[in-house]
Amino acid sequence: MHMADALLSPAVGATMWAGSMAAIGYSSRKLKENIDNRTIPLMGVLGAFIFAAMMINFTIPGTGSSGHLGGGMILAVILGPYAAFLVMASVLIVQALFFADGGLLALGCNIWNLGIYPCFLVYPLIYKPIAGDGTSNRRIAIASIVSVLIALQLGAFSVVMETLLSGKSELPFGTFVLLMQPIHLAIGLVEGFVTAGIISYVQKARPEILNASFASRPLDAGISVKNVLVVFVILAGITGGAISWFASTHPDGLEWSIEKVTGKGELAGQEQGIAPVLKGIQEKTAFLPDYNFKPGVQGESKEGKSPVWPGIEAGTSVAGIVGGGTVLGLLLLIGFGIRFFKRRTEP
Amino acid sequence: MTFDKEYYNIGLLDRLSYKNTFVHRLDPRIKLIATLLYLFTVISFSKYEVVALFPFFLYPVLLMTLGEIPLLFIIKKVVLVSPFAIFVGIFNPLLDAGQISLMQGLTISAGWISFFSILVKFTLTVSTALLLVATTSFPGVCHALRQLGVPSLFVAQLLFLYRYIFVLMEETMRIVRARDTRSYGRRGTGIRIFVRLVGILFLRTVERAERIYYAMLSRGFQGDMPTLKRFRITVSDLGFAAFVIAFLFIFRFYPVSEELGRFVQGVFS
Numbered sequence: 001m002h003m004a005d006a007l008l009s010p011a012v013g014a015t016m017w018a019g020s021m022a023a024i025g026y027s028s029r030k031l032k033e034n035i036d037n038r039t040i041p042l043m044g045v046l047g048a049f050i051f052a053a054m055m056i057n058f059t060i061p062g063t064g065s066s067g068h069l070g071g072g073m074i075l076a077v078i079l080g081p082y083a084a085f086l087v088m089a090s091v092l093i094v095q096a097l098f099f100a101d102g103g104l105l106a107l108g109c110n111i112w113n114l115g116i117y118p119c120f121l122v123y124p125l126i127y128k129p130i131a132g133d134g135t136s137n138r139r140i141a142i143a144s145i146v147s148v149l150i151a152l153q154l155g156a157f158s159v160v161m162e163t164l165l166s167g168k169s170e171l172p173f174g175t176f177v178l179l180m181q182p183i184h185l186a187i188g189l190v191e192g193f194v195t196a197g198i199i200s201y202v203q204k205a206r207p208e209i210l211n212a213s214f215a216s217r218p219l220d221a222g223i224s225v226k227n228v229l230v231v232f233v234i235l236a237g238i239t240g241g242a243i244s245w246f247a248s249t250h251p252d253g254l255e256w257s258i259e260k261v262t263g264k265g266e267l268a269g270q271e272q273g274i275a276p277v278l279k280g281i282q283e284k285t286a287f288l289p290d291y292n293f294k295p296g297v298q299g300e301s302k303e304g305k306s307p308v309w310p311g312i313e314a315g316t317s318v319a320g321i322v323g324g325g326t327v328l329g330l331l332l333l334i335g336f337g338i339r340f341f342k343r344r345t346e347p
Numbered sequence: 348m349t350f351d352k353e354y355y356n357i358g359l360l361d362r363l364s365y366k367n368t369f370v371h372r373l374d375p376r377i378k379l380i381a382t383l384l385y386l387f388t389v390i391s392f393s394k395y396e397v398v399a400l401f402p403f404f405l406y407p408v409l410l411m412t413l414g415e416i417p418l419l420f421i422i423k424k425v426v427l428v429s430p431f432a433i434f435v436g437i438f439n440p441l442l443d444a445g446q447i448s449l450m451q452g453l454t455i456s457a458g459w460i461s462f463f464s465i466l467v468k469f470t471l472t473v474s475t476a477l478l479l480v481a482t483t484s485f486p487g488v489c490h491a492l493r494q495l496g497v498p499s500l501f502v503a504q505l506l507f508l509y510r511y512i513f514v515l516m517e518e519t520m521r522i523v524r525a526r527d528t529r530s531y532g533r534r535g536t537g538i539r540i541f542v543r544l545v546g547i548l549f550l551r552t553v554e555r556a557e558r559i560y561y562a563m564l565s566r567g568f569q570g571d572m573p574t575l576k577r578f579r580i581t582v583s584d585l586g587f588a589a590f591v592i593a594f595l596f597i598f599r600f601y602p603v604s605e606e607l608g609r610f611v612q613g614v615f616s
Contacts, residue, residue, distance in 0.1 A: 005468065008390055015563055038560050052548060099357070201543060201547055335411070335412050
């Protein structure tokens with residue numbers, strides 16, 4: 001499930017971006033230390049493979065609906081965590097840009113949810129111990145199913161957390177979790193079986209591909225569980241700390257900085273030569289005094305009291321509506337105007 | 348089949364990005380940063396603001412018209428990916444029962460306003476991101492990333508990924524077509540056959556990667572992908588950057604819609 005830009009607040013978006021970018025930088029450095037150039041094309045082409053595999057649909061047994069492949073775990077098993085993470089990040093970038101899945105600001109969240117969990121948390125801590133040295137087919141199958149399940153649950157939970165911290169949705173925590181986790185349990189089960197199937201197929205047909213990643217491949221060299229844990233704890237600490245700082249002190253990072261700069265939520269523009277007549281109208285059309293406006297029931301409580309909703313006065317008066325309509329009309333005119341002139345100037 | 352459509356879409360985006368208009372000629376770095384700034388500004392509006400967001404449509408409208416990108420294509424893609432935002436947003440009207448009066452005798456629940464705000468933001472962010480790649484070639488975006496300090500290894504394999512999406516998708520299309528011609532109705536779309544197909548696709552992919560690697564070695568590959576094209580920041584780039592910054596600043600801090608509304612009301616009263 002991809003996080004979307006529109007549900008995100010700047011603070012959460014920026015923090016997740018910082019975390020994911022740091023992880024990309026770290027993985028690239030780590031990989032550069034012990035890579036043979038052969039891996040670069042392999043990584044790229046496997047990323048394209050994930051896309052291509054998504055295009056093959058299959059029928060989910062029992063339901064009749066169709067599903068497709070997610071991919072993070074397969075990459076981690078074949079390429080090792082660092083390379084797999086970079087490939088996953090690239091897949092998500094291309095998805096964000098070309099398929100408009102997620103968005104550019106939500107990219108940080110998506111890389112985190114779908115890249116970091118499978119590659120840096122689930123692979124070393126769950127897949128490897130269960131799969132062992134990679135000789136037993138059954139252990140590999142169990143390992144892949146369990147890891148895909150857990151990775152997806154973590155990702156879904158993060159989507160919930162990111163949405164709630166952003167505070168754009170009114171869904172209470174409990175409901176949202178109950179909506180997301182079971183859906184992803186089902187998805188994870190199917191994807192887990194598929195992943196297990198593909199890995200054991202590859203192992204039967206070309207065991208050397210998997211063995212290479214299990215044994216001495218330089219890709220695996222620098223990875224010990226302890227290292228991974230340490231890095232992860234540090235990253236989690238940084239991002240968690242930053243988010244909670246933002247979320248607790250300032251409901252909305254940019255909003256807060258604007259208030260600090262101007263002393264108000266928005267710049268007042270009254271001195272811009274607007275005739276007193278208009279001011280009279282503004283007073284006349286100001287909204288009814290007795291509108292009751294109660295803050296959101298539960299979702300809001302974590303954020304503290306945000307200042308008197310700067311949007312309300314601006315967005316809902318008659319002037320706002322008329323102005324909004326006018327702006328949209330003007331934009332249409334501009335758009336068609338440019339098109340018209342372009343067509344005329346072209347021979 | 349959705350598959351053909353999706354493929355067609357990514358190919359069309361690619362072709363659009365090689366047009367030669369004012370927007371396409373701008374430096375990719377400037378366009379990337381401008382787009383990110385724009386997205387940030389849009390996201391920064393609080394959840395009950397709708398009308399203040401309207402002026403921000405100007406940016407995608409300009410990119411689209413100056414870049415000669417077909418409107419219908421962008422709209423179609425935006426609608427295609429909207430379900431998740433709608434799914435999360437649609438609960439707002441149910442859960443946020445506070446009333447706001449728009450004008451005398453017309454009140455609306457606050458939840459509808461925040462839901463509408465999510466929809467507007469969604470449209471703005473998604474269309475702008477799409478327009479970025481529709482007006483900038485993907486290698487251009489990668490080059491910009493490289494120059495902005497993203498590790499070269501990452502950028503190199505990102506370029507590879509993009510290049511081979513087309514090749515592998517065509518291969519997949521052949522596989523799927525072969526499956527469909529040999530099966531009837533739902534037969535052949537089971538999970539077992541799917542696993543085999545993907546397995547085969549995977550093996551072919553790995554073998555292809557090996558061939559690519561040898562071909563690259565024989566052409567002198569040393570782990571980096573240099574480009575011949577030089578990107579330089581010109582006057583029009585700076586002009587564009589200044590315009591975007593002024594645009595974002597004015598529309599973020601100054602309630603343009605509202606003032607315009609008052610002005611219009613003043614004229615007609």
